[in-house]
Structure formats: structure tokens, C-alpha cells
Ligand code: BES
């Protein structure tokens with residue numbers, strides 16, 4: 001399934017590598033932090049920059065799509081062949097906040113290339129991984145002599161992934177017809193390592209909440225009143241303490257109902273990876289592994305749901321002591337979800353569980369954010385073999401399989417467009433997502449370019465051709 005000579009692809013990439021990296025650096029200079037209102041203009045500038053660059057790349061359509069929040073970018077390059085399958089690539093152009101003071105060695109929005117890596121916020125998550133698609137499609141055309149891609153190529157690059165994709169599902173529903181695709185390729189995940197290339201086959205979902213607990217109307221004397229009125233900080237601590245049992249299983253009733261257990265075949269694929277727990281701990285910057293009994297570390301992170309305390313506070317935190325019963329306490333919790341769990345059922349179960357544990361005299365409020373659903377690639381889909389073949393050609397190695405513990409709105413695309421989701425990412429765990437000194441490995445970034453240069457021809461041959469007049473995603 002290859003009409004693309006590998007040497008022609010490599011030569012094309014070598015010739016255009018410098019300009020490609022300069023362009024990426026320009027984009028990374030735009031601090032498109034979607035979580036900070038003061039950066040709203042930068043997020044817009046980032047969208048406009050990308051739309052311009054996609055037009056320059058050759059996409060006949062590259063538009064900024066408005067949402068009630070940050071703008072997304074949609075681009076489309078129809079194949080000349082009306083029966084060719086349609087692929088939708090997903091990524092995001094917004095980034096996490098970053099400041100020099102957080103421990104960056106250089107300015108986070110001043111990209112620097114050192115030792116074959118480009119350092120900048122967004123280098124790996126996700127601008128680098130969106131950007132490899134630009135040179136990738138050009139290399140595909142140059143090497144095949146085509147003037148349009150072998151598949152109908154669509155890109156949807158959203159602008160609020162790092163703040164929870166608040167308006168993403170509505171956008172996908174609104175534009176369902178233009179987004180219709182036979183497969184979705186998500187380029188917002190990573191690989192096992194630079195020496196063990198892998199395809200991700202699933203992401204977890206997430207539901208997060210804040211819990212406020214209010215006791216006395218103000219801080220009160222702990223000698224005069226303590227021991228005779230309920231203390232909201234104690235209630236917060238009891239909630240946290242009750243969240244897991246002795247096997248580190250989440251105690252919320254119904255939490256594990258209907259979840260997709262790993263099959264033996266999936267457990268074997270995970271066990272095939274060269275996992276070194278000491279090295280993993282160094283990357284995690286943690287000092288011990290810990291978690292649900294009966295599961296390996298990778299199984300815990302990729303395939304098991306969790307409850308995490310992200311923040312806990314209340315009462316006096318300043319220097320010295322202060323003998324009070326505090327007026328209030330607060331918790332921030334998040335739950336990573338796996339296939340089979342419904343975020344709204346988890347929300348209802350958590351609310352009920354909290355309500356049953358808050359004593360009389362403490363007022364409480366549990367507020368959930370917009371959830372992200374879990375998403376799995378169907379392992380028997382032919383497009384997965386195309387991704388594996390294309391990566392195999394680029395890397396010259398056997399491609400193995402991973403999942404990711406993180407979350408993204410991929411499942412919304414899967415549900416609304418009724419299309420399978422595949423993942424194509426080249427980031428590695430040491431890239432420092434959301435951390436200071438985020439970087440992307442340039443050789444891997446160019447392997448991403450090379451993979452897509454092969455992928456579109458492979459998919460065009462591997463996927464069923466669309467009978468003319470039929471729109472992908474529409475009911476048969
Ligand atoms: N690209 C990540 C998701 C990810 C994380 C994939 C780790 C692979 C490994 C994405 O940009 C992200 O950070 N997602 C957030 C979602 C949240 C902000 C709603 C996450 O997972 O915490």
C-alpha cells in the first residue's frame with residue numbers, strides 16, 4: 001500500500017526542515033493561554049496565524065471558527081477523487097500557562113533550539129504535533145506527484161482544550177456536516193519513548209469538582225467553642241480519608257459499575273513494553289509507586305479510573321498557631337474515567353456520597369466542571385494498521401501500543417461524528433507537558449512529518465471507498 005518512495009519523502013523533509021522549524025517557532029511565540037482571560041487576544045492571534053499558515057500550505061479552505069469561548073481553526077483539502085475516504089485531524093492551538101519564575105531556564109514563549117530539542121510552552125502540547133501535519137501533507141504531495149491529498153483531509157484545531165474544551169462539543173454538533181469523516185486522527189498524545197515508537201489506543205476521561213464546606217459564620221475561638229461545634233476542616237479531611245479503601249479502590253458507590261476491564265490481549269500488549277519502574281518514577285518525579293491493588297503501574301494509569309485530591313485547604317495557614325474553629329474548608333477533586341463510566345453518573349454519585357457524610361451544621365456545595373469522556377480506538381479497525389504501517393516506515397522499527405492516562409475531547413468527535421478515533425502523536429514523557437522547560441525532540445517531530453507523508457496514501461488504499469454522493473458519518 002505504498003505509492004510513496006521513502007527517499008523522496010526524506011529528501012523533501014530535509015530540504016524544508018529549517019523553514020518548518022522557523023515557522024513553528026513563530027507560532028510558539030504567541031502565548032495562546034486559553035485559561036487566562038488576559039491572553040484572549042493571543043489565543044485569537046494564534047488561530048489567525050494558523051489559518052494563514054494552512055492556506056500557505058495549500059489548504060483551499062482554512063477558516064477561524066468562532067465559539068462562545070476561544071476560536072478554533074478548520075481547514076479542508078479535498079482529494080481530487082470523490083470516492084476517497086475522509087480523515088479529520090484534531091489538535092489544539094491553546095497552551096497551559098507558563099512563567100520564567102516557575103523554573104524555566106529560558107523564556108517560555110521565546111523558543112530556543114538546544115541539543116536537537118525546541119524548548120517552549122506548547123512545543124509538544126500541542127503546537128508541534130499540530131504543525132507536523134503541514135510539512136507532512138506537502139511531503140506527501142511532493143513524493144507522490146499529486147496536487148491534492150489521497151484522502152479528503154480536514155483539520156479541526158481547537159482553542160480551549162487546556163481549559164476543558166468548554167464549547168467543543170457544541171461546535172462539533174453545529175458543524176457536524178462539514179466535519180463528517182470516516183476516521184478521526186487525534187494528534188495530542190505521545191509515544192512510549194524515542195527508541196520505542198508506539199501508537200496510543202485510548203485516553204481516559206475526567207470529571208472534576210470543587211467542594212466548599214462552611215461551618216460557623218466566621219472563624220471562632222477553639223477554646224470557647226471547639227469540640228462543641230462541627231469543624232469544616234475536619235469534615236473535609238474525613239471526606240478525603242474516606243475516598244479510598246485499603247486496596248486503594250475508590251469507595252464511591254457505583255464508581256466501577258460497567259467499566260471496560262482490560263482483556264488478556266490488552267494486558268499482554270502493555271506487558272510487552274520495556275517498562276522500568278525506577279525510570280518511570282524519575283520521569284514522574286515521585287519517590288514511590290502506589291495505587292489500586294491487582295493492577296500494574298501502567299494499567300493503573302491507562303486503564304483504571306481514579307479519584308485524586310488536587311487541592312485541600314481551609315482554616316489558618318499563616319506562620320505560628322491560631323486557635324480557631326475555621327469558618328470554611330475547600331477541596332478540589334478530580335476523577336479520571338475509563339470506558340463504560342458516564343461522567344454525569346459519577347457526578348451524581350459523588351454528590352450523593354458527599355451529602356451523606358456532611359454533618360448537621362455544615363453547609364456544603366459540590367460544583368462539577370464540564371466533563372471529558374474517555375475514548376478508545378477499536379483495535380480491529382483497518383485504519384489502525386495504516387497508522388502502524390506509516391509509523392513503522394518512518395521509524396524503521398516495530399510499533400507497539402500504549403494508552404494515555406490524560407484526557408481530551410476525542411470522545412466527542414467519536415460520538416457526534418460516529419467515526420472511530422485513532423491517535424498519532426510523537427511526544428515523549430520527558431517533553432514536560434504542562435511543566436517548566438517543555439520541549440519537543442526535533443528528530444521525533446520530523447518522524448511525525450514523515451509518518452503523515454505515508455499515512456494518507458496508505459489510508460486511501462486501506463479504507464473502503466465512499467460511494468459517490470454519500471457523506472461519511474451519515475447513516476447508511
Ligand atoms: N494533550 C493533553 C492530554 C494528554 C496528557 C495526553 C498526557 C497524553 C498524555 C491535553 O492537552 C491535556 O492536557 N488534557 C488535560 C485536560 C484538562 C485540561 C481538561 C488533562 O489531561 O489534564
Ligand code: MN
Pocket residue numbers: 092125126161188
Ligand atoms: Mn494537549
Ligand code: MN
Pocket residue numbers: 096125162433434
Ligand atoms: Mn495539555
